[in-house]
Amino acid sequence: MSTPTSSHAYGIGVIALIIGMSASVVFYTSFYLPESLAKPSVDEHILHPEEDFIIEIVPGAVVEGNQNYVPNKALVTLSLNNKVIWQNNDDTAHTVTPDHRSADSYSGDFGSSGVLKPGDSYEFLFTEPQDVPYHCTPHPWMTGTISVEKLRF
Numbered sequence: 001m002s003t004p005t006s007s008h009a010y011g012i013g014v015i016a017l018i019i020g021m022s023a024s025v026v027f028y029t030s031f032y033l034p035e036s037l038a039k040p041s042v043d044e045h046i047l048h049p050e051e052d053f054i055i056e057i058v059p060g061a062v063v064e065g066n067q068n069y070v071p072n073k074a075l076v077t078l079s080l081n082n083k084v085i086w087q088n089n090d091d092t093a094h095t096v097t098p099d100h101r102s103a104d105s106y107s108g109d110f111g112s113s114g115v116l117k118p119g120d121s122y123e124f125l126f127t128e129p130q131d132v133p134y135h136c137t138p139h140p141w142m143t144g145t146i147s148v149e150k151l152r153f
């Protein structure tokens with residue numbers, strides 16, 4: 001009567017295999033998969049561009065007809081200067097608000113949340129080519145465009 005013992009061992013082996021496979025599936029769907037979906041892999045050079053790109057909200061920007069966002073039509077290049085910083089050097093609070101909802105798949109929604117007080121700045125890391133027209137919510141005559149392009153060799 002040795003067969004029951006070996007079939008018993010076989011049964012335990014099958015159960016262990018099933019548990020192991022279920023554990024792998026659970027790990028894959030609840031840890032690996034969400035992680036890989038949430039964080040698109042972005043080139044290191046794009047995550048750490050060589051330079052910041054500064055857009056100044058110049059003194060007097062609040063007055064209609066004056067210059068406001070300088071440079072007004074900005075072109076930045078991925079890996080070179082795709083981290084953009086809006087610096088409010090005016091003595092009035094302003095916003096950086098996209099004309100239409102705009103999101104970068106790595107950095108999320110674009111736009112300052114709330115106002116930039118005098119001296120405040122807003123920075124955003126663009127990781128994809130895109131054109132984003134934007135404006136100031138309290139002063140809709142203040143408009144600008146940021147264009148992001150791929151590095152060309």
Ligand SMILES: [Cu+2]
Pocket residue numbers: 062093094095136137138139142
């Ligand atoms: Cu404004």
